[in-house]
Amino acid sequence: MKFNLSGKLLASSACVLLALSAPVLGVAGDTIKFGVAGPHSGDLASYGLPSINAAKIVIDKVNANGGINGKMVEMLVEDDVCKPEISTNTATKLVSDGVEVVLGHICSGATIAAMPIYKDSGVLVMSPSATSDALTLSGDYPNFFRTIAPNAAQSPAMVDFAINKLGLTKIAVIHDKGDYGKPLAEGAKAYIEKTGKGEVVLFEGITPGAMDYSAIVQKIKKSGADVVVFGGYHPEASKIVTIMKKKRLKTKFVSDDGVKDDTFIKVAGKAAEGVYAAGPQDNSSNPLALEAQEAHKAAFGSDPGAFYEGAYAATIVMLNAIEKAGSTKLADLKKVLQTEKVATPVGSINFDENGDAIGIGFSMYVVADGAYVVVK
């Protein structure tokens, strides 16, 4: 092929290159770029959409009061559909758009996949929902923080509830083979064996998205379990409890915060009655939590969804850190986060050296009359 490097070709390619590089030049320093990443479409969208609302309410309030140190806060929203292979693209896009802090991601698997990209760029990441222990306890992610307790706190809470509160000792531990459910289930199994007060009669992983779970339910029945401790998300949980009801099983179902979602109750219907799920600590007595809920009702006309309070708290905490530190450098922000206690809807919190929030935990909830209520 004859390549004629005429002046016209050279000029036009130079123009194209210049145009493509323009977004990267950016207007650095004019606004504080606040990234929000999570599932905003797909079957787990109900986990990610409330966080956008939370960030929007807080950021609008902050901007109305003059912004942070004179700069307005700009929200950049990207969808990762809770899939690790998509979240890397999401993170790359946010980083190349110049984000300085990120609220997200929502699912543990997607968060773990995206973290190296944020780490390399020194971007602070705070999640309201990713509970995988590795994110804070492995030490691999010094730029990660979260406003929800890790799985290491969740599985003991679930197991203690099943054994001590419900008095059931034969436990079938089921997980969905994913980065969220499997470590949680393994933690639960280890905890049960450590306390010696319960017996793990079954430990199995199911394939998420399968059409029929009756075989595993029959296996649960054969194992003689009184209770199923489940690690995974609500689509699989609703299918399993529906089949358990169909096969007339009386086994109780204790699951994680991935199931504490109104979509679970809506889809499983009557089969959801009596299902237990762990969830972020009950904050109904916290005035800031009530204020945040009212703000959501006023702005969007409905009650907030999953992880709203955690996302609201994370946004407040991160913007406060930027204001107090006077910069968006990771080291400065970390110092503020670790030393200063900030009043938020999830309590008055600061963070430990791993990135976990101090002062929050898990509560157990039960589905009664079509809604989740906290178990006292």
Added chain:
Amino acid sequence: MEYFIELLFSGLTRGSIYALIALGYTMVYGIIGLINFAHGEIYMIGAFTAFIVATVLSIYGFPLLAIVIIAGVSAVVWASSYGYTIEKIAYKPLRHAPRLSPLISAIGMSIFLQNYVLLAQTSDFLPFPTLIPDLDFIEPIAHIVGTTDLVILITTIVVMVLLTLVIKFTKIGKAMRATAQDRTMATLVGINVNNVISATFIVGSSLAAIGGLLIASHIGQINFYIGFIAGIKAFTAAVLGGIGSIPGAVLGSLVLGLTESFATGYVSSDYEDVFAFTLLVLILIFKPSGLLGKATNQKV
């Protein structure tokens, strides 16, 4: 022993679910040699149509039997029109193209339909109404096999028998067999090949729609993505049983369902897919055309 029976019925239910969808795959492949990857989405559209119709009718207080029949008919009509249109848009123009082109077109159609339903409806999981009530006389064995399991099983058997009779003993069945054997010759003999192919797609889509209604009643929830998983499993089942053969599709589906069920029950649920696909590979190594497939030799 009871555990074995429970797993057996679990596998048979699963197998019948795959069979209702695998029949559509196998029929289309038999006629035009194309794996219709969009077939799973036809199943999903059938389920959504039944959902919408059933929800609307139950608000107006129709009796359950009327709801089931009207929802079923609407799902069949809607899904068949989708099947007919897809064939005309995505596959007919590529009938004389190399084998790969209609395959890619099918995959593209599948993605298009998934996202179309996602945008037109919602990404949420929707609760499907229980259209098949629990019959009282099943109650004593309900913990082994429920009403919906039996309904799906019986429907699959009835459908398979009906289809085989139609293909063997009716004129349109003969036309289908002729078109499957040699399309050019069939045209020369005076068979309207376009109509035969459209009829095949319509029949296949109707089965998928009925499957959509029954399976969604059984599982209790639908979502825009269910066609994808169903499609993969049903396609595997059809290949296992011999793609192009109707009894093969049903046999392959039952074998697949039973393998998965027993693998979960006696070994571990972690490896259920491993067992299923290892079985597929082994069968294809020793019998490349599948369990009941006929090895077709290309005669010059």
